[in-house]
Amino acid sequence: MALRVAVTLGLPDRLREPATADHLATELEASPVGLELLLSHLTTLGILDSTDEGFHTTDFGETLCTDAGNGLTNFLHLDMAGGRSEMAFVELRHSVTTGEPGYARHFGADFWTDLDRNRDLREQFDQQMVQRFQQTLPPIVANYDWGRFASIVDVGGGNGTVLAAILDANEKTTGKVVELEPTAAAANKRFAERGLDSRAEAVEGSFFDPLPAGAQAYLLADILHDWDDDHAHRILARCAEAAAPDGRVLILEAVRGRMSTTAFDLAMFVIFAGRERRVEEFETLAAAHGLALVTVTDVSDERCLLEFRRVS
DSSP states (O other): OHHHHHHHHTHHHHTTSOBOHHHHHHHHTOOHHHHHHHHHHHHHTTSEEEETTEEEEOTTGGGGSTTSSSSHHHHHOTTSHHHHHHGGGGGHHHHHHHOOOHHHHHHSSOHHHHHHHOHHHHHHHHHHHHHHHHTTHHHHHHTSOGGGOSEEEEETOTTSHHHHHHHHHOTTOEEEEEEOTTHHHHHHHHHHHTTOTTTEEEEEOOTTSOOOOOOSEEEEESOGGGSOHHHHHHHHHHHHHHSOTTOEEEEEEOOTTTTOOHHHHHHHHHHHSOOOOOHHHHHHHHHTTTEEEEEEEEOSSSOEEEEEEEOO
8 A cells, every 4th residue: 555655646756856755745735744654664665765865766666657667557546547446455355245346335336337437547447458468469469360360350449459469460350349439539549550440440339239240250358357247148149149150259368277366366356246267167158159169279478368159
């Protein structure tokens, strides 16, 4: 929590230039006593150093600066999508005993309603998704034969980061992203900036509603783990009904017991009431919609790709 408060107050950035606790307290309109206690603890943690000139950010503390490029600001800042969502962990006992998300109990609305109410949170969440894929996109693109699909629909594909990378590497493939506004507009902007607007477009819509029909592949990248089984069934049903007769449904996620971590499993549960699933659980979900598992491919250190085909 000390790190979260430090990032929320902007201390790592501000203290690239030394300042005393009293000076900072005036500048931030903070308690001089409380702020000095926080700064001292951050010094113990190695985030700050204390000199005659005051406190200043260490090389280690630079990892918490907004321009560090590692996404930590989003995950720690108490007013941004990542940091805000992790406050749901104070309701972990509630989630464990009831099976319900802690987020809604803590904030009075579920995560997705919160995003709908606050455009800044939605933009921060979209950026968080970009950051999560940033390091793993090259192996994801390289370790699966995306080029055999003439058309791909990226269902809930955010601002188009994943689809753009796939299309960049496969010049004969076209694609669509299905997303809510304003994320769909951001995806179209990305496609235009990458010179892909002749082969890619984003259409406004929800994955609980009918999807663009007839594509050869429907991609769900980090989607199903955000939802409980009832909602996962609804999403898979839309993919199955939209897919071409020889179409595929592709689930790209961490798989429990194979790629996932226990900490992230808990996060999915307490924030969304979702979870990382085992291969057999995906098979059971998909079978209800006439989908049979074809292959499971380890495409990165963090994610597997499960390919399903229509059988009915």
